[in-house]
Amino acid sequence: MSETTKRPEHWRDDHVTGEGFRELTTLNLGPTHPATHGIFQNVLTMDGEVVLETEQTIGYIHRAFEKICERRPFYQITVLTDRMNYCSAPINNMGWHMAVEKLVGIELPKRVEYMRVIIMELGRIIDHIICNTIICQDAGATTPFLYVYQWRERIYDIFEEICGSRLTTNIGRIGGFERNFNDKVWERVRAIVRDFPAVLKEFDQLIVRNRIFMDRCINCGPISAEKALQYGLTGPNLRAAGVDYDVRVADPYSSYEDFDFQIPVGKSGDVFDRFVVRQEEMRQSLSIIRQALEKLDKIADKSTFRADVPEWVLPPKEEVYNDMEALIYHFKVVMAETNVPVGEIYHCVEGGNGELGFYIVSDGGRTPFRVHFRRPCFIYYQAYPEIIKGGLLSDAILTMSSMNVIAGELDA
Amino acid sequence: MPAFKIKADRDQLTVDKLTGRFGPGSFTHERLYDTLCFTVPKEHIHDVLAFLRDELDFNFLTSLCGMHFPGLELELGAVYFLHSMRNGHRIRVKTHVSLAEAKLPTVTDLWPTANWMERETWDFFGIHFTGHPNLKRILNMEDFPAFPMRKDYPLEDPTRDDKNDTFFGR
Numbered sequence: 335m336s337e338t339t340k341r342p343e344h345w346r347d348d349h350v351t352g353e354g355f356r357e358l359t360t361l362n363l364g365p366t367h368p369a370t371h372g373i374f375q376n377v378l379t380m381d382g383e384v385v386l387e388t389e390q391t392i393g394y395i396h397r398a399f400e401k402i403c404e405r406r407p408f409y410q411i412t413v414l415t416d417r418m419n420y421c422s423a424p425i426n427n428m429g430w431h432m433a434v435e436k437l438v439g440i441e442l443p444k445r446v447e448y449m450r451v452i453i454m455e456l457g458r459i460i461d462h463i464i465c466n467t468i469i470c471q472d473a474g475a476t477t478p479f480l481y482v483y484q485w486r487e488r489i490y491d492i493f494e495e496i497c498g499s500r501l502t503t504n505i506g507r508i509g510g511f512e513r514n515f516n517d518k519v520w521e522r523v524r525a526i527v528r529d530f531p532a533v534l535k536e537f538d539q540l541i542v543r544n545r546i547f548m549d550r551c552i553n554c555g556p557i558s559a560e561k562a563l564q565y566g567l568t569g570p571n572l573r574a575a576g577v578d579y580d581v582r583v584a585d586p587y588s589s590y591e592d593f594d595f596q597i598p599v600g601k602s603g604d605v606f607d608r609f610v611v612r613q614e615e616m617r618q619s620l621s622i623i624r625q626a627l628e629k630l631d632k633i634a635d636k637s638t639f640r641a642d643v644p645e646w647v648l649p650p651k652e653e654v655y656n657d658m659e660a661l662i663y664h665f666k667v668v669m670a671e672t673n674v675p676v677g678e679i680y681h682c683v684e685g686g687n688g689e690l691g692f693y694i695v696s697d698g699g700r701t702p703f704r705v706h707f708r709r710p711c712f713i714y715y716q717a718y719p720e721i722i723k724g725g726l727l728s729d730a731i732l733t734m735s736s737m738n739v740i741a742g743e744l745d746a
Numbered sequence: 747m748p749a750f751k752i753k754a755d756r757d758q759l760t761v762d763k764l765t766g767r768f769g770p771g772s773f774t775h776e777r778l779y780d781t782l783c784f785t786v787p788k789e790h791i792h793d794v795l796a797f798l799r800d801e802l803d804f805n806f807l808t809s810l811c812g813m814h815f816p817g818l819e820l821e822l823g824a825v826y827f828l829h830s831m832r833n834g835h836r837i838r839v840k841t842h843v844s845l846a847e848a849k850l851p852t853v854t855d856l857w858p859t860a861n862w863m864e865r866e867t868w869d870f871f872g873i874h875f876t877g878h879p880n881l882k883r884i885l886n887m888e889d890f891p892a893f894p895m896r897k898d899y900p901l902e903d904p905t906r907d908d909k910n911d912t913f914f915g916r
Contacts, residue, residue, distance in 0.1 A: 393885035400870075401894060405901050436779065563806060563831075566859030579831055585751075679779045680827060680838070682808075691809060691827070706811040708827070713809070716862045745885060 358386065361727070365394055369731045371468060372741030376718075376730075383726050388719035392712075396745040403705035407670030408434050409508055409646070411705070416502035418709060419743040422461035422686035423503045424453045424493065432587055433681035433692035434508045438674060442641050445633050446510045447589040448626045452523060453496075453505060454588070454683070455619040455626075456489050459530075461686030462570075462612040462619075465738040469609050470541060472735045473550045482537050485530060492522045509647045510640020527624050534616055542610060551606035555721050555733030562603060565717035568710050569688025571737055574611045575603030581684040588683075592629065593622050605736040645672040670700040687711055687738055711743040750780035756835040757782045760802055767797055783838040791841045792851040795826060798839070799856050804828040807853070808836070810863035812871030816897045821845045822873055826853070843873065852877040870895035 359382075364375040373394040379387040399414045406414070415426040428450050435442070442450075463486050471479040490500040495518050497505040506512065541547050557567070562575040572579055580597045582590040598614035600607025640647050644663045653660035666672055676698040682691035691708030718737065722730040760782065761775060773786045773794070786794045798804045808827035815821055820842035829836050843850060852875040853860045864875040865884040872893035875881055883890060892899050 393887075396885040398894065401899075401901055564858045566807060566857070577831075584831070584834055585836075677778055678783075680781060680836070689808065693809070693811065693825070693827070695813070704813060706809065706825075708809040712862065712866075713859055716859065 363727075363730075365391070369472065369734075371735055372739060372744070374715075374739070374741060374744065378727070378730070380727065383728075385722050385725055385727060385730050388722065388730075390715070390719065392715070393745050395741055399746045400705055400707065403702055405701055407700055408674070408702065409667065409670070411702075412506075412508075413502070413504050415707075416504055417742050418707065418746055419461070419686055419690070419711070419740045420501055421464050421738075421740055422457040423501065424457035424505050425461075425683060425685045426690065427503060427505050428454050428588070429681065429683035429685065429690050430692055431506055431508050432683065433679060433694055436681050437677060437679045437694055437696060438508075438646070440509050440641050440643050440646070442510060442588075443635075443638050444589060445630060445635060445638050446640060448630050448633075449511065449515065449639070450506065450588050451590065451593070452623050452626045453493075455622050456492060456523075456526070458619050458684075458686055459526075459616050460486050460489050461738070462616050465686075465736070466537075466609055466612050468735045469551075469605065469732065470547070472732050473547055475541065475544075475547065478537055478541065482533060485526075485533060488522070488526060492519055492526070495519045495522065507640065507647050509643040512647075514637060514639040523623065524627065527620055527627065531617070531620060534613070534620075538613060542613065548606065551609060551732070551736075552604060553602070554605045554729045555725065555736065556602045556604040557717065557721050558603065561717070561720065565720070566713040567688065567717060568714065569685065570608055570611045570615060571603070571714055572688065573597060574600035574607035576601055581682050581689050585682065587681070593625050595622050595625075605732055608736045674698060674700075682708065685710060687740065687743065688714065707746055709743045709746055711739050712746070715739050715744055752777075752780055753833070753835045756830075756833055757837075760798075760835075760837060763802060764794065764797070767801075768794065778838075781836055781838055783840060785840045785842070788841045788843050788850055791839070792853065792856075795828075795839065795853055796856055798828060798837075802830065803832055804830045804835075804837070806831055807857040807859055807863075810853075810860055810867060812867040812873055812895065813840075814871060814896045818842070819844065822848050822871055822896075824850060824867060824873060848872055849874045849876055851875070854878055869893070872896070 359380045361378045361380050363378055364370040365373045375391040377389040378385050402414060403411050412427050412430055415430045416423040418426050463482055467478040467482050493503050493505060494500050496515060497503050497512065557575050559576045562572050563577060568579065576599050578597050578599050583597060595618045598611045600611050645666050648667050649660040649663050654664045674696050676696055678695040680691055680693045682689045688710030689708065690710060693706040694702050695704040697703040718734065722733055764773060768790060772790060773784050775782055775784045806829040808829045811825050813823035813825060822845060823840055823842040826839040828839060841850065850873055852864060854864065862884060864878055865881060867873050868875060868881055869883040869886050870893060882888065
């Protein structure tokens with residue numbers, strides 16, 4: 335500032351140097367701030383631009399799913415799982431189906447398991463598209479949010495063709511799928527596998543080695559592997575910190591052991607690593623879908639889409655009207671009169687954000703006695719104050735979007 | 747019934763080591779589907795969990811949830827889901843407390859991730875975790891008058907008479 339500039343009355347030089355002037359500010363980030371991408375509040379104690387402490391308030395969209403589950407038959411709980419991580423609802427649905435199948439003891443044909451793998455990997459791609467494009471958006475790059483985001487819609491078209499809805503899918507049933515995939519579905523899946531890699535490559539070329547993006551993201555919001563394990567991080571956030579834990583490999587479900595894929599890991603657990611890990615996971619997901627399509631081509635039977643468990647899957651309507659047995663099963667399914675063994679199981683799948691677990695305690699009644707959802711967001715979001723401590727406010731916002739905190743899953 | 751992948755050798759090792767350290771009568775265990783579940787009295791729970799973490803490499807607390815079994819002497823309970831990532835081994839440890847003395851020692855000193863899990867369990871079941879750094883409600887509002895996941899808390903407004911649930915639900 336030159337000598338000629340007229341300074342205001344309250345000007346003090348130590349405001350500029352910072353000496354003798356340490357007034358802490360309380361800043362309310364959220365609950366409805368656009369940068370939080372969801373409804374949760376952070377009360378930040380700031381020294382200038384630096385975040386010192388964070389007080390988190392969550393629960394704004396708590397809907398008491400665990401309590402509701404105690405009064406719902408098993409097949410009606412699927413729609414509740416949609417509303418947890420609504421960015422990758424199909425994975426939640428499949429996880430719930432598999433948990434109940436494990437409790438009841440249903441074994442699925444290979445074809446159905448491969449179909450499920452395709453649906454789950456498409457769900458993962460959607461989830462990662464959302465997270466990565468939002469990281470770009472918060473870092474100031476609007477292009478991916480507009481141009482890569484539309485591929486999400488293409489994948490939603492596939493879900494719509496199978497189950498009729500796009501976001502909260504309720505896809506599949508306990509024991510398989512509600513109907514066979516039609517030709518349009520296969521055509522669209524093949525189109526994704528064919529066309530999306532080029533988009534992903536372009537996305538990579540635009541962002542990953544972009545100097546501005548790298549300067550913005552490298553060393554922003556890092557977490558060490560030890561800390562990440564202590565705080566219960568799972569999924570891409572844990573892998574970005576360098577731990578190669580993936581439920582698909584550690585405890586394979588739905589025939590994931592038949593597939594050949596790699597688990598990308600990062601090093602420093604910062605925003606950049608999380609971004610790159612998610613990018614690579616999308617590529618691996620495409621590879622898994624490609625392998626699944628090949629495997630399905632080798633299976634001669636093209637009509638099986640569920641296990642032979644009539645007491646769990648609704649029969650076709652024309653059979654219900656004309657066949658007594660089908661009518662009985664229809665009644666049994668709708669009224670939830672199917673017997674469930676007494677027992678308790680825990681089943682986990684690799685959700686978009688990490689280990690998504692379902693703990694069911696059954697007392698043999700028509701509804702579960704107790705259901706507990708292990709929601710990855712809820713568990714790792716508590717590490718957020720630790721991660722952003724000592725960083726800048728703008729880094730805190732970027733860190734939050736890179737952690738992919740989904741309010742529905744956080745609050746259940 | 748599909749075959750489960752059971753880590754029988756790790757299960758046996760866990761039982762043996764726990765028996766060696768705490769004595770044969772100090773806990774019970776049963777296999778529920780693919781996982782070995784231990785039931786430990788609440789006096790030992792912190793010691794057992796610390797032993798499992800340090801000696802048997804259960805480095806990861808997957809989850810923690812509360813339970814309520816009305817009618818039992820020890821009505822409330824907590825379930826700890828432990829995972830040893832290096833050995834690919836999962837177990838569950840359960841403990842039970844009575845309604846009158848619903849208190850458990852915190853495990854936030856062993857796994858910091860237990861912080862919010864214990865807050866959630868307090869919020870919904872009213873199990874007090876002694877030594878917890880910040881034990882207050884987490885998903886419900888702070889002045890919520892009940893512990894809603896207990897079985898005696900009604901799911902719907904009990905004064906309603908337009909719904910008859912005799913045939914549906916519990």
